[in-house]
Amino acid sequence: MRTLGPYEILEILGEGSFGTVCVGRAQNDPSRRKVALKVLKPAYTNNKKILNRTRDEARLLSQINHPNIVRVEALAWFNTRTTMVMEYVEGVSLDQLLIRFKDGLPGAVALEVTRLTCLALHVAFAEAIGENGAPMRVIHRDIKPSNVLLSVHGEVKVVDFGIAKGDFEGREAETESVVMGSRPYMAPERLDGMSDSPAVDVYSAGMSLYELLTGRTMGLSINPVNHDQAMTRQLLYVQVPGMSQGALDDLRNLIRRMCAYSRDYRPTAFECVKDLEALSYAIEPRYRIGLEEFARTTVVPIYESRPRTSPDEAITGDDDEGGFEDISETLGHRTSPKPLESRSPLPTTMRLGSPLWFVGGLVGAVALLGALALVKFTLTDDPATRGPAHVRVTVWIPSNATAFLDDVVLPAAGPARLESGPTQMKVQYTSGRAVMCDFDAAEGVQVRLVQDSGRDGITLNDGPFRPCGELTTAAVPTAP
Structure with a gap:
């Protein structure tokens, strides 16, 4: 039997x-209730930014009590590893x-799931009261099908508040509003660095609703005219x-x-709730x-047929994914849980359920490259060592x-110093798809x-759309 603190890992x-998600059960719990455990990787144990976000997500969710929003238990x-104990939701995400x-x-399902999602967003922003009264x-800032779960009982749960913005006591992470979220669900003003408002979640919910109804991802331009067309x-x-x-x-x-x-033209989340309810009744019985x-007819079979990996398989690498990094350093030991921050204890009656918080293993490589790219840019941005032919x-x-731009790797949006003139930018998505975009590098250009x-392209200083060409994965360089 593998354990993590007082929990038996199932x-x-x-x-x-940033870590591994496990299903566990408290060994001294007579109800044998399952919980989800989000265990931070050792590499991020001393990462203040990641730790602050983790603590903020826990504090935030521990203060919201709503059936359509996941809650934190502890x-x-x-074993020196930061762990969030959450409600385990037996179900699947909408993207699954x-x-x-x-x-x-089915239309009725898409409308009702979106209605309950909008209700959760309304409560989080307009009704949730913090400890200070x-x-x-709360603005979620990353609403998309993969962050909404439908349980085997038909419950809708909004999950993953890791980049949420909110005003609550004990907040530690600094609010970031630039390029945090997921395209194409991200509202246009988020790309322009405007302050976030509840309208960004309404936009994301609308994009998700379209996808739920059609199976398609709606591709919209950041140019207002092209966007509407x-x-x-x-x-x-x-x-x-x-x-x-x-x-x-x-x-x-x-x-x-x-x-x-x-x-300014978007409805509020609560107005969406009312409109979606009326539209649901417009469908013939x-x-x-x-x-x-x-x-009962769809979610349960998908959930029950999901791939399962036991703790021993994860440690030995006998699972279909080829093993789970760092898990052997975590399981098998037992320590008493202690609060991460004594100055802001969490209630012990809360629960959460986002097994998808860490989903997307490929993003891990991108995150690890971030520090390398930042160090590289910092070390090479000395004016004394720059040639005059380089532009920012x-x-x-x-x-x-x-x-990927010449020898510069950008795992996230940001500045790059390049040689002026014709430049090729290779972009690789975590899905494996890649495109090549050509532009002329000049001082101050915004790409x-x-x-x-549905086509990938670039704009220069928010000018006309310039299409990019598709690439094979093999044509994309690996990061140094």
């Missing part, structure tokens, strides 16, 4: 950027469902059996408003399926991509990777 769910140290439903989920004004074309793909043409037009208009280029029935450009890329009508 299953390894996965390994991601934050502790086991979309693998099965290539053309989108003041509203916490592209959305008008793509909304024609929204079709809901059993819904009248008038109701269908209302649904498309709601998505149009939720995904409006200007946040014979086409209307409830979440409990859908979960700023590259904006989504969080799931890495940019922004965008999508227009």
